[in-house]
Amino acid sequence: MTTHARRAVAASTAVLALALVATACSGSSGGEDSRTVTLVTHDSFAASKGVLRQFTQETGYKVRVLRGGDAGAAVNQAVLNKDNPQGDVFFGVDNTLLSRPLDEGVFAPYRAKGLEKVPERYQADKGRHRVTPVDTGEVCVNYDRAYFAKKHLDPPRTLDDLTKPRYRNLLVTENAATSSPGLAFLLATVDRYGTKGWQGYWKKLRANGAEVVDGWEQAYNDRFSGSRGGKGKGDKPLVVSYASSPPVEVVDAKPKPKQAPTGIAEDTCFRQTEYAGLLKGAGNAKGGKALLDFLLGKRFQEDLPLQMFVRPVRADAKLPELFTRYGQEPDDPATLPPQKIADNREQWIKTWTSLAVK
Numbered sequence: 001m002t003t004h005a006r007r008a009v010a011a012s013t014a015v016l017a018l019a020l021v022a023t024a025c026s027g028s029s030g031g032e033d034s035r036t037v038t039l040v041t042h043d044s045f046a047a048s049k050g051v052l053r054q055f056t057q058e059t060g061y062k063v064r065v066l067r068g069g070d071a072g073a074a075v076n077q078a079v080l081n082k083d084n085p086q087g088d089v090f091f092g093v094d095n096t097l098l099s100r101p102l103d104e105g106v107f108a109p110y111r112a113k114g115l116e117k118v119p120e121r122y123q124a125d126k127g128r129h130r131v132t133p134v135d136t137g138e139v140c141v142n143y144d145r146a147y148f149a150k151k152h153l154d155p156p157r158t159l160d161d162l163t164k165p166r167y168r169n170l171l172v173t174e175n176a177a178t179s180s181p182g183l184a185f186l187l188a189t190v191d192r193y194g195t196k197g198w199q200g201y202w203k204k205l206r207a208n209g210a211e212v213v214d215g216w217e218q219a220y221n222d223r224f225s226g227s228r229g230g231k232g233k234g235d236k237p238l239v240v241s242y243a244s245s246p247p248v249e250v251v252d253a254k255p256k257p258k259q260a261p262t263g264i265a266e267d268t269c270f271r272q273t274e275y276a277g278l279l280k281g282a283g284n285a286k287g288g289k290a291l292l293d294f295l296l297g298k299r300f301q302e303d304l305p306l307q308m309f310v311r312p313v314r315a316d317a318k319l320p321e322l323f324t325r326y327g328q329e330p331d332d333p334a335t336l337p338p339q340k341i342a343d344n345r346e347q348w349i350k351t352w353t354s355l356a357v358k
Helices: 006-010 009-022 051-059 071-080 098-101 145-150 181-194 196-206 214-224 245-250 285-296 296-307 321-326 337-358
Strands: 035-040 063-068 089-092 132-144 171-174 212-215 238-242 262-279
Touching: 035 071, 035 285, 051 063, 051 285, 051 296, 071 089, 071 098, 098 337, 132 145, 132 181, 132 285, 132 296, 145 196, 171 181, 171 214, 181 196, 181 214, 181 238, 181 262, 181 337, 196 337, 212 214, 214 238, 245 262, 245 321, 262 285, 285 296, 296 321
Parallel strands: 035 063, 035 089, 171 212, 171 238
Antiparallel strands: 089 262, 132 238, 132 262
């Protein structure tokens, strides 16, 4: 999942990540050294100091990280290199893109240890185990608490609310053709209104003044009034972002506030789950399997929230106080089967573009 939270902490985690691993500059298989396992991933992968060191201590394998741009670009590279994989394990494909590498035969089957601790709602490719769920999170409409308090206006709760006159000209969202959260928000509307009803919803949303920008950085940092601890420079008090955005807003706050300056509209959310898989033809398949076991282990799972601002998929993994105090986990977020997304994604985006981009 290409989450904004990871980008938001990228500068601070980069130093730690470099301290943990040697980042490869070009693709090569871990088979060159039987004690090295190569993890192919997106630019936002991060782990805290000592976590991958523990993996080395436990297994004897050193981890080399090969980053390949954002999630979409990394997945595309994995598909293009399926006959000559760049490494042993791929991490970073979410449910909006999962069907493509599965259909292309990118991954080899492996049932990771600890999978029985993962709720079924996060498990894809059941029975074949070509991918292992690692983390999850939601794309949601976020709101600026200060704006709505000042206006004595209740923030929106649902997708329907966003089309009401009281919220006219307040929302900024991302382009579904160029942005992961923008696509997820589109999919939330498809799930809510159906394949024949979502177009009418978007007509209403655009008529109510919803603004569309290219990507998350522009929407959240430039247009949203609630960013930067409630001191955002934008004039839009509603933005399509992540359920993890409120904890991010207080991560550096001293002292910590009673509540985050931003909140989420829970009935607007779409769940993204991120997966890892053993690359077919991996040079070090044994090391790759050990790494998949580790990614699903409690130590790595409990390290995820404060490094990549996502939730672990293991039911017995504990969340840090920052998440339990300031975060919200939607009760029933929207979701769609990966194959349905694959079968319709391009046409949905094309239709959405004709409705929303003017």
